Amino acid sequence: xxxxxxxxxxxxxxxxxxxxxxxxxxxxxxxxxxxxTVDGKTEVDTIYKTIPPFTFVNQYGKTITEKDLDGKIYxxxxxxxxxxxxxxxxxxxxxxxxxxxxxxxxxxILSHTIDPRHDTVPVLKExxxxxxxxxxxxxxxxxxKEATYTLAEKHYLVAVNDKGEGGYVHQGWFVLIDKQxxxxxxxxxxxxxxxxxxxxxxxxxxxx
Amino acid sequence: xxxxxxxxxxxxxTIAAIVSSCQSESDMTFNRYYTSGSLLYQTKCQNxxxxxxxxxxxxxxxFSDSVYLKKNITKLPCxxxxxxxxxxxxAGKTFNSKMPAQDNLSAIEVGEIxxxxxxxxxxxLGLIDAxxxxxxxxxxx
Numbered sequence: 001x002x003x004x005x006x007x008x009x010x011x012x013x014x015x016x017x018x019x020x021x022x023x024x025x026x027x028x029x030x031x032x033x034x035x036x037t038v039d040g041k042t043e044v045d046t047i048y049k050t051i052p053p054f055t056f057v058n059q060y061g062k063t064i065t066e067k068d069l070d071g072k073i074y075x076x077x078x079x080x081x082x083x084x085x086x087x088x089x090x091x092x093x094x095x096x097x098x099x100x101x102x103x104x105x106x107x108x109i110l111s112h113t114i115d116p117r118h119d120t121v122p123v124l125k126e127x128x129x130x131x132x133x134x135x136x137x138x139x140x141x142x143x144x145k146e147a148t149y150t151l152a153e154k155h156y157l158v159a160v161n162d163k164g165e166g167g168y169v170h171q172g173w174f175v176l177i178d179k180q181x182x183x184x185x186x187x188x189x190x191x192x193x194x195x196x197x198x199x200x201x202x203x204x205x206x207x208x
Numbered sequence: 209x210x211x212x213x214x215x216x217x218x219x220x221x222t223i224a225a226i227v228s229s230c231q232s233e234s235d236m237t238f239n240r241y242y243t244s245g246s247l248l249y250q251t252k253c254q255n256x257x258x259x260x261x262x263x264x265x266x267x268x269x270x271f272s273d274s275v276y277l278k279k280n281i282t283k284l285p286c287x288x289x290x291x292x293x294x295x296x297x298x299a300g301k302t303f304n305s306k307m308p309a310q311d312n313l314s315a316i317e318v319g320e321i322x323x324x325x326x327x328x329x330x331x332x333l334g335l336i337d338a339x340x341x342x343x344x345x346x347x348x349x
Binding site: 084086088089091092095127129130131132 | 267
């Protein structure tokens with residue numbers, strides 16, 4: 001099921017590359033069509049998968065919900081502060097995204113910790129300070145483990161679990177979400193070139 | 209007269225060849241360490257310390273501080289073997305995060321990595337070979 005989704009990601013991604021002139025980012029995730037009757041005519045509407053409401057706490061101890069992202073585009077990823085393997089390179093690449101958009105209030109970055117027992121608010125704040133990020137464009141989010149894991153696997157389609165090196169495993173995807181909370185891209189956060197593409201696509205998506 | 213002249217030239221070329229091959233012997237050792245080190249760096253170190261040895265904020269130290277590296281050159285093999293813990297100050301910042309031990313590396317591999325690191329990113333501290341790594345390891349805390 002998951003592999004099939006990635007295959008669809010890959011196909012749609014490749015297909016989207018053939019029209020570089022007027023680029024519209026694809027919309028990912030399962031979709032439903034609904035028929036409804038308007039003025040006696042039957043119209044078919046497509047309902048796209050969206051990220052459901054959530055409540056987390058950021059590195060400043062402030063509650064963040066999906067409402068704080070209304071009308072904004074954002075990038076989400078999953079990490080933990082004591083991560084020994086792919087996190088440093090992901091954070092280095094996310095710093096490039098942060099530096100590109102930190103003055104832009106229409107863009108946010110959401111990094112969810114998958115190790116809420118260790119990564120408390122003070123730990124996240126210290127991590128943010130050491131990473132050199134300030135302000136409110138990049139939030140490190142803490143929440144119940146179940147809520148984070150469900151959001152990752154069911155909605156952002158990123159696999160995470162707690163059985164790996166350093167205690168946890170997570171994939172390095174940076175997931176791009178549009179103003180309607182739909183998934184518009186997934187980029188390998190460990191790959192500099194993929195992240196350059198993400199930054200380019202974010203500029204495209206902002207114009208929608 | 210002509211024969212003597214040719215002999216002198218031949219002698220000169222021979223000496224020059226010996227001298228230059230002596231140099232290239234140590235150069236070769238250095239280059240072998242450095243090249244292997246650059247490959248090992250990519251697989252063992254680059255993820256955290258970065259492609260250009262730039263580190264990450266105040267979380268992961270960079271390799272740009274030649275003075276620190278030179279001063280602590282005998283401790284570097286221990287950092288790799290046993291990991292590093294506790295505060296260190298370099299490049300104008302204090303770092304307090306834990307570095308995981310890389311205890312699956314041989315002395316020659318550690319020498320290769322250190323030769324690469326201490327001769328890249330603006331550093332030029334020469335060869336660190338396997339015997340030196342082994343000697344430094346006996347003095348680890």
